[in-house]
């Protein structure tokens with residue numbers, strides 16, 4: 001990674017130019033750097049990483065209706081474009097939302113990729129209603145890596161949905177994950193944690209599988225006996241093994257499913273998450289804050305894979 005000076009781009013008709021106040025990092029940022037997504041990403045060099053920005057609008061495109069210079073916002077930028085890890089970033093109007101003064105730039109910057117992924121996994125395949133309606137059926141959820149960026153939002157959102165939440169994390173984070181609302185917490189290095197066994201014997205209707213696909217990854221044979229009859233694993237980092245399980249389960253019409261999920265950003269969902277933070281119903285837990293001039297320190301922390309909550313960079 002190098003610090004470079006590049007010209008600030010003029011926003012196109014449906015874009016806004018944001019002076020960034022806080023940026024959050026995600027594992028996808030360094031996966032792109034490692035070349036995992038080649039030849040699709042990055043599209044061109046130099047590639048400026050990061051997609052999650054909060055800041056103030058300084059210029060708007062000719063077709064922009066909802067924002068003006070001076071507005072405080074949070075935005076999610078496509079991985080295809082990137083550009084977040086900078087003093088100025090361009091975002092689409094449709095993926096930019098207003099940030100009320102009650103929500104700090106740091107709290108807002110944590111939300112986009114991690115918060116939207118947790119929201120989509122729960123409200124999409126897992127079928128959780130975040131207003132707490134359960135339609136008479138209490139849903140049991142397992143969140144793996146509940147101390148991480150996605151996981152810590154997933155636990156909080158799942159509790160807003162009135163579900164029973166079991167969560168896995170490292171020993172040092174057991175109290176932290178309980179404080180997010182998890183009903184049962186498993187240390188992922190103990191035998192019960194390795195087996196993903198709920199302390200109360202509950203079977204999971206949905207697993208929000210946030211743990212990274214690092215070796216050794218958690219195999220289907222560990223998930224399967226812990227699932228309810230129609231239970232599913234929503235896999236956020238599906239590798240070839242997970243894709244094979246997905247295909248095999250479909251072919252054999254298995255009632256238990258592995259669902260590979262890739263987040264698709266929606267402005268209205270980001271707006272919903274910002275509102276929850278404003279109302280005190282959701283919080284962004286900040287692992288560490290690094291100045292942009294030392295962005296490589298935050299980058300190394302993310303690469304290490306042991307963040308508790310979100311890593312924030314500030315210009």
Ligand SMILES: NC(=O)c1ccc[n+]([C@@H]2O[C@H](COP(=O)([O-])OP(=O)(O)OC[C@H]3O[C@@H](n4cnc5c(N)ncnc54)[C@H](OP(=O)(O)O)[C@@H]3O)[C@@H](O)[C@H]2O)c1
Nearest residue numbers: 117145147148149150170188211236237261262263306307
């Ligand atoms: N599909 C999508 O659209 C999508 C979107 C966003 C993210 N993702 C993926 O989701 C994964 C998680 O992202 P993230 O931002 O939450 O990562 P993260 O914040 O870097 O996750 C770090 C946390 O994971 C914990 N952890 C690591 N291995 C664990 C295990 N086996 N069991 C329990 N906890 C474990 C670590 O705890 P310790 O320090 O105690 O080890 C640490 O607190 C990444 O692979 C990311 O690429 C996918």
